[in-house]
Amino acid sequence: MVKIPHKNQTDEELMVQIMDHHSESAIIELHRRYSVRLLGYFIKMLNKDVDLAQDFVQELFLKILEKKHLFDPKKKFYTWVFTIASNMCKTAYRSKGRSVTFEPTTHDHILPQHGENRAEKALFQTALEVSVAQLEEHHKQAFVLRYLEQFSLNEIAEIAEISIGTVKSRLFYATKKVTQDLAAFDPSFESTLFKLS
Amino acid sequence: MESFENRLFDLLENQSFDQLNEDDQLFVLQHLTEKEYQSQHLLMHKSAEMDFPVVAPQPLHLPKRKNAGLLISIPLYQALMGAAAIFIGVWFIWPKESQTNTDLAQTKNSVADTIYITQLKYDTVVIHSEKTLLAKNEKQTDTVYIYEASSPSSSRMLQPGMNQPQVILDEHIIKTKGKSLKEEDVTNLLPDLPKMGL
Numbered sequence: 121m122v123k124i125p126h127k128n129q130t131d132e133e134l135m136v137q138i139m140d141h142h143s144e145s146a147i148i149e150l151h152r153r154y155s156v157r158l159l160g161y162f163i164k165m166l167n168k169d170v171d172l173a174q175d176f177v178q179e180l181f182l183k184i185l186e187k188k189h190l191f192d193p194k195k196k197f198y199t200w201v202f203t204i205a206s207n208m209c210k211t212a213y214r215s216k217g218r219s220v221t222f223e224p225t226t227h228d229h230i231l232p233q234h235g236e237n238r239a240e241k242a243l244f245q246t247a248l249e250v251s252v253a254q255l256e257e258h259h260k261q262a263f264v265l266r267y268l269e270q271f272s273l274n275e276i277a278e279i280a281e282i283s284i285g286t287v288k289s290r291l292f293y294a295t296k297k298v299t300q301d302l303a304a305f306d307p308s309f310e311s312t313l314f315k316l317s
Numbered sequence: 318m319e320s321f322e323n324r325l326f327d328l329l330e331n332q333s334f335d336q337l338n339e340d341d342q343l344f345v346l347q348h349l350t351e352k353e354y355q356s357q358h359l360l361m362h363k364s365a366e367m368d369f370p371v372v373a374p375q376p377l378h379l380p381k382r383k384n385a386g387l388l389i390s391i392p393l394y395q396a397l398m399g400a401a402a403i404f405i406g407v408w409f410i411w412p413k414e415s416q417t418n419t420d421l422a423q424t425k426n427s428v429a430d431t432i433y434i435t436q437l438k439y440d441t442v443v444i445h446s447e448k449t450l451l452a453k454n455e456k457q458t459d460t461v462y463i464y465e466a467s468s469p470s471s472s473r474m475l476q477p478g479m480n481q482p483q484v485i486l487d488e489h490i491i492k493t494k495g496k497s498l499k500e501e502d503v504t505n506l507l508p509d510l511p512k513m514g515l
Contacts, residue, residue, distance in 0.1 A: 140392060144379055147377070147379070148377060148379075151374075151377040155374035155377070156371065156373075156374055158374075159372055159374045160369060160371065160372070163369075163372065164369070170372055173372075174374065174375050177374050177375070178375065178377065178378065181377055182379075182380070185379075241368075244363075245367050245368070245369075248364065248367065263364075267360075267361060267364035267365055268364060268365070268367065268369070270365060285319075285320065285323050288322065288323040288326040288327070289320065289322040289323060289326070291326055292322045292323075292325055292326040292329070293322070295329070295357045295360050295361055296353075296357060298360060299353065299356040299357050299360050302356070302360070303356065
């Protein structure tokens with residue numbers, strides 16, 4: 121019997137090995153595949169708290185081992201793992217409330233001689249981060265998953281365990297709120313902040 | 318019925334305000350200004366172009382499992398098969414109660430009971446007796462003639478019945494006589510019979 125390397129196995133096949141044999145090598149392979157993206161998601165959802173986001177990634181993979189029996193091999197692994205991640209953020213948001221410290225991304229490495237566009241892009245990004253951090257948790261989740269993590273509407277519905285209509289409604293109000301905040305930041309942001317070429 | 322938020326969202330994600338038809342523009346203007354629609358439309362498309370810094374994740378630290386060799390998780394069907402195999406093995410090896418009790422009972426009975434063996438033996442026993450035993454005697458019958466004495470009948474005597482045989486004593490009858498009881502050998506065997514003087 122030829123043993124298939126973990127690198128050539130799908131996410132679902134690796135989860136089956138974890139479920140049947142508690143395979144540590146399989147969970148390490150899944151960590152290699154998804155830890156970067158999950159860390160980026162946690163950083164955006166936890167208002168740029170990198171240390172907390174690192175702890176959440178570690179805790180998430182321990183939860184995968186703990187709740188491996190809840191995984192349905194017929195479904196996609198990445199939607200299941202982002203569901204766990206979203207629930208962890210929801211719990212953190214409810215426990216800490218809306219008074220979450222926000223540390224906007226520093227763009228010191230972007231020098232003025234690199235062009236106005238890059239500076240304006242950095243400025244726009246800072247303004248966007250501030251605005252997204254102040255969104256309601258369910259609006260923030262929909263906005264980050266759609267426009268920062270590029271998930272489809274169906275995947276967001278599966279991750280958040282809501283209907284597609286609810287996803288569209290949340291995205292509408294989230295984008296409406298952010299545009300209002302950007303307008304408050306710079307009334308002419310349409311012409312200045314959106315020079316992203 | 319589709320909510321106005323969903324319809325607006327579909328328009329915002331796919332078309333700029335200038336690309337909308339007249340009906341859609343009228344619908345949008347019922348809820349948003351043209352500037353607001355355009356801002357939301359640009360935000361949806363430009364947000365994806367944001368460059369967020371990539372942070373390297375820390376290595377995964379898995380908890381150490383104690384006695385991992387003994388606590389390896391196995392599928393449920395393997396655990397059930399192992400339990401069934403152990404149960405069958407114990408069932409075959411374990412001594413059965415009824416057989417044990419029977420053996421003990423048999424052992425107990427064989428020690429306590431005494432067996433008597435009776436055999437019939439046939440043999441001739443000669444017994445010498447001092448007393449004379451009673452011999453079997455055959456019945457002898459003899460004819461007895463009775464003569465009637467010739468004497469006047471008295472009134473007190475019963476008149477002979479009619480047609481009664483007349484017994485005549487003659488010499489033949491007198492001469493013929495049997496053995497007296499005294500001469501009989503049988504009297505020797507009779508135990509203590511008083512002599513009748515016969």
